[in-house]
Amino acid sequence: MLFSHDVVIVGSGLAGLRAALEVAGRLDTAVISKVYPTRSHSGAAQGGIGAALGNEEPDRWEWHMYDTVKGGDYLTDQDAAEVLARDAPRAVYELEHMGVPFNRRADGTIAQRAFGGHTRDYGQAPVKRAAYAADRTGRVILDSLFGQAVSRGIQVYAEWLMLDLIVRDGRVAGLTAYELATGELHVLRAKAVLLATGGFGRLFETSSNCFTNTGDGAAAAYRAGLPLEDLEFIQFHPTGIRGLGVLISEAARGEGGILRNDLGEPFMARYAPTIKDLAPRDVVARAIAAEIRLGRGIGGGDFVHLDITHLGAERIRERLSDISSFVRIYQGLDTTEQPIPVKPTCHYMMGGLPTDLEGRVLDAEGRAVAGLWAAGECACVSVHGANRLGCNSLLDLVVFGRRAGRAMADQVPGEAFGDLPPDPGQATRERIQALKSRTRGERVSDLRAALQKTMMEDCALFRTEAGLERALGIVDDLESRYRRATIDDPSSRYNTDLIEALEMGNLLALARATLVAARTRTESRGAHFREDFPERNDAQWLKHTLVRQGESGPEISYRPVTVTRFQPRARTY
Numbered sequence: 001m002l003f004s005h006d007v008v009i010v011g012s013g014l015a016g017l018r019a020a021l022e023v024a025g026r027l028d029t030a031v032i033s034k035v036y037p038t039r040s041h042s043g044a045a046q047g048g049i050g051a052a053l054g055n056e057e058p059d060r061w062e063w064h065m066y067d068t069v070k071g072g073d074y075l076t077d078q079d080a081a082e083v084l085a086r087d088a089p090r091a092v093y094e095l096e097h098m099g100v101p102f103n104r105r106a107d108g109t110i111a112q113r114a115f116g117g118h119t120r121d122y123g124q125a126p127v128k129r130a131a132y133a134a135d136r137t138g139r140v141i142l143d144s145l146f147g148q149a150v151s152r153g154i155q156v157y158a159e160w161l162m163l164d165l166i167v168r169d170g171r172v173a174g175l176t177a178y179e180l181a182t183g184e185l186h187v188l189r190a191k192a193v194l195l196a197t198g199g200f201g202r203l204f205e206t207s208s209n210c211f212t213n214t215g216d217g218a219a220a221a222y223r224a225g226l227p228l229e230d231l232e233f234i235q236f237h238p239t240g241i242r243g244l245g246v247l248i249s250e251a252a253r254g255e256g257g258i259l260r261n262d263l264g265e266p267f268m269a270r271y272a273p274t275i276k277d278l279a280p281r282d283v284v285a286r287a288i289a290a291e292i293r294l295g296r297g298i299g300g301g302d303f304v305h306l307d308i309t310h311l312g313a314e315r316i317r318e319r320l321s322d323i324s325s326f327v328r329i330y331q332g333l334d335t336t337e338q339p340i341p342v343k344p345t346c347h348y349m350m351g352g353l354p355t356d357l358e359g360r361v362l363d364a365e366g367r368a369v370a371g372l373w374a375a376g377e378c379a380c381v382s383v384h385g386a387n388r389l390g391c392n393s394l395l396d397l398v399v400f401g402r403r404a405g406r407a408m409a410d411q412v413p414g415e416a417f418g419d420l421p422p423d424p425g426q427a428t429r430e431r432i433q434a435l436k437s438r439t440r441g442e443r444v445s446d447l448r449a450a451l452q453k454t455m456m457e458d459c460a461l462f463r464t465e466a467g468l469e470r471a472l473g474i475v476d477d478l479e480s481r482y483r484r485a486t487i488d489d490p491s492s493r494y495n496t497d498l499i500e501a502l503e504m505g506n507l508l509a510l511a512r513a514t515l516v517a518a519r520t521r522t523e524s525r526g527a528h529f530r531e532d533f534p535e536r537n538d539a540q541w542l543k544h545t546l547v548r549q550g551e552s553g554p555e556i557s558y559r560p561v562t563v564t565r566f567q568p569r570a571r572t573y
Contacts, residue, residue, distance in 0.1 A: 004189040005030040005155070006412055008175065010162045010217055011196030013042035014138070014397035015376030015404075017145040019194055019359075020154050022405025027412055030155040032177055032188065034197075034212050037146050037156060041198050041210045042397060045138025046249035046322065047115060048130030049095075049398075050391035051088035055109045056128035061085040063120055064129065066566055068392060071117040071280045072350075072385020073526035073536065074568035075230070075544070075561055080383040082564065083357055084392065087399045092131050095398065099144045102131050103319070113319075114254040115390040117280035123573075126278050130391045135251050135322045138394060160186070161499060162197065162216050164428045165224045165372070166420060172371035173418030175220070176428040180499070183492025185432070187424045191415045192371055192408050195221065195353065195361075196401065199377040200510050202503075204346035205449075205456040208240055208247040217378045219506035221353055222513065226372075227364045227546040227557070229380040230351035231510070232518040232528045235388055236461055238284035240345025241330055242303040248323055248342055250390045253277045255319055257308040259288065260339065261296040267304075272573035279573045282387040282527045285344040289461050298341065305339035312336070344461060348388050350527065351517075352380040354546065354559070359404025364548050364557050371418060375404045382544060386526020435501045441486035444501045447478050451504075451511060459518055464532050468519040475512050482508060513547040516554040521545060538568050 005028045009016045012033035023029045033040065052059040065085035069076045096102060096110065103111040112128040120127040133140045149156070159180040166174040166187070174189040200215025201207040222228055238259075239248040253259070258266045259277055271287040272279035279287075288304050297303055308316060313336040316324055324335045331341065353361050353374040360368040361379075376397050383396055454474045458467035482504060489497035523537040524530050543558045 001184060002187045002189060003030070004417070006190065007192045007194065007408055008032065008188045008190040009194045009196060010175065011040070011198060011376065012037035012146070012156065013040035013196060013198060013376060014141060014145060014394060015401035016194065016196035017149050018398045018401030019196065019375055019405035019408070021145065021148055021152065022402055023409045024149070024152040024154050026409045030157060030188070031149070032157040032160040032162060034159065034161050034216070036158045038143060040142060041213055043139045043142040044208070044210065044247070045394055046135045046247060047251035047254065048113065048132035048137050048391045049092060049394040050115065050118065050129050050389070051092040051131055051395065052085065052129060053089055053092065053110060053112060053131065055105060056112045057120070059120060059127055059129055061088065063122060063127065064088065066122050067118050068383065068389050069385070069566045070123065070571060071389035072387055073571055074385065074538070074542065075382065075525060076385030077382045077562040078564040078566060079562050080357060080381045084383050084395060084399055088395055091395060091398045091402070095141055095144065098148055100133065100141050102133050113251065114278055116250050116253065116278045116284065117389045118391070119275065126275050130254060132251065134318070135249050135320050141394060161502065162220060163502065165193065165220050166424045167224050168419055168421055170370060171418045172369060173420055174424065176425050180494055183495060185425050185429055189417060189420060190371070191417055192373060192412045194359070194373040194375060194404060194408065195378055196374070196376045197378045199349040200507065201346045201349070203452065203455050203507055203511055203514070204460065205452040206240065206245040207346040208237055208245050209346065214503040215506050215510045216503070217374070218352055219509050221361070222509055222549055225549060226361065226369065227354060227548040228351060228513055229354040229544050229546055230382060231514040231547055232521050232545060233350035233386045233526055234346065234514070235281055235348040235350060235527050236285045236344040237347035238281055238288055238344055239306050239342040241326065242341040242343050244330055245345035246326055246330060247345065247347070248306060248326070248340055252306060252308050252320055252323055255308070255315065256311055257306050259284070260305045260307050261291045262298050262300065263296060267291055267296070275573050280387055281390060283573060286461055286529060288344055303341045303343040306342045307339040308335055309337060309339065346460070348393065349377055350380070350382070350384045350386065350388055352378045355379045355381050357381065357403065358407035359400060360407070364546055366559060373404050373408060375401045386528060432498070435498060436487050436490070438484065438486045441484040442481055444485050444497070444504050447482055447485060448500065448504050448507065451475070451478055451507060455511060459515060461529060463518055463528070463530050465519065468515055472512065472515050472519070475508065475515065479508055513554050516556065517545045517547050520556050542568060
């Protein structure tokens with residue numbers, strides 16, 4: 001079936017909804033979402049949203065910008081970081097006016113707490129910069145924005161899976177989508193498509209990401225010949241619940257939680273003497289891994305303890321109730337009396353579709369791709385550089401989602417619909433049919449488990465040339481086996497077997513591109529740590545990596561980092 005809208009936004013998380021609110025009423029706008037909008041992964045964000053409001057203590061946007069650049073190990077584009085930090089207070093107050101119930105101080109102003117890597121006076125001491133709603137900040141922002149979208153009558157196609165972009169004569173003219181409830185393939189024609197499809201943390205065996213985070217938008221753009229930027233930079237959050245990856249928010253450490261090893265030592269003083277447990281995530285995650293490697297994991301095991309028992313039952317109940325609930329449900333522990341077993345978990349992709357400051361997707365030569373925009377985790381503006389600062393994710397979504405929406409609202413009214421091919425759904429239909437026609441072969445779930453295990457072993461916190469080469473060899477084998485994999489379920493309605501197979505194709509493409517980018521960057525920077533190249537190398541590698549699908553495989557090119565206020569220097573905490 002063919003649908004036509006001026007703007008089609010793919011993804012109903014904070015970036016997609018914020019963009020939709022900006023164009024609603026000015027353009028015929030539709031949002032398509034793989035899940036019902038209030039189940040979008042933005043709702044899983046716990047700790048807060050960063051802004052230099054200065055409600056608890058003096059703060060300045062310049063300090064926030066500095067922390068963002070330094071936290072990103074100087075790979076952050078500083079023009080983007082300045083936009084983010086300057087606009088943050090306005091964005092938070094706007095959310096407040098939309099109904100977001102932030103925690104309050106006694107004087108009625110928005111309460112703020114400390115978060116990893118946020119400092120005052122350019123790194124001198126921690127600062128309370130995170131506005132929060134207990135430990136469910138993403139949840140309440142998502143609900144508030146969706147309520148706004150409903151009130152404005154924005155068309156939402158829920159439980160539709162985006163499959164392919166429709167590109168003709170260098171212009172994106174729409175996309176194809178699979179309706180989960182019916183099994184129908186639809187074509188959505190649009191003057192502008194905004195991708196806000198989130199990350200692809202399901203590449204890894206242990207992840208805080210929901211099961212739907214399989215890189216659908218990024219993979220579709222990659223298949224269409226567009227580049228992806230900085231894929232080698234993947235953030236592992238320091239504190240996932242051991243064995244599950246379910247997130248224990250940085251808010252726990254922001255409230256005073258302490259990481260302890262098997263000796264009971266608060267070990268972060270060894271790795272970040274100034275701000276200790278509130279160091280950026282890549283620093284803390286590698287510190288935990290180092291303690292485990294040195295045999296100081298709890299009982300000699302593969303985890304450490306996060307201790308919040310000293311905070312007291314009332315404070316935990318008021319500010320960390322969801323966290324306490326998760327630990328009680330999944331570990332059977334009472335956080336007021338027992339420490340939490342934690343280890344790093346895949347959390348966030350710094351890389352994605354390269355965009356300008358208005359969300360326009362850029363090709364390998366830096367030219368805007370007609371008809372295509374991106375925002376949120378699937379985009380790379382690049383405001384996070386080599387390592388995202390905590391609390392900048394929700395901020396990125398609402399700041400750059402809004403900017404993309406405003407830019408589309410200004411530019412799209414003068415545009416015409418692009419021409420569609422004679423049968424715009426043909427390639428997608430053939431791909432689905434090829435998957436459904438196989439009656440013998442391996443199950444996709446087995447291939448997916450093998451891919452996730454490989455990425456966890458060879459492309460996580462520590463990487464080497466040999467490990468990355470080994471992983472690429474396994475991906476070669478998995479791609480061959482995937483072409484012979486079988487779909488057991490012949491049905492049309494909610495065919496999760498087929499959906500998993502389509503997602504697996506996305507994950508394989510993204511895994512190969514990620515591994516090639518990680519192998520190529522022979523330095524350590526932010527979340528990308530090469531044990532065979534343990535030092536940062538600004539002379540050679542102060543540049544962004546672009547990976548594009550060529551005729552014979554991934555092709556690498558580069559673009560420079562934008563440096564304005566802060567020259568690269570040693571990154572210490």
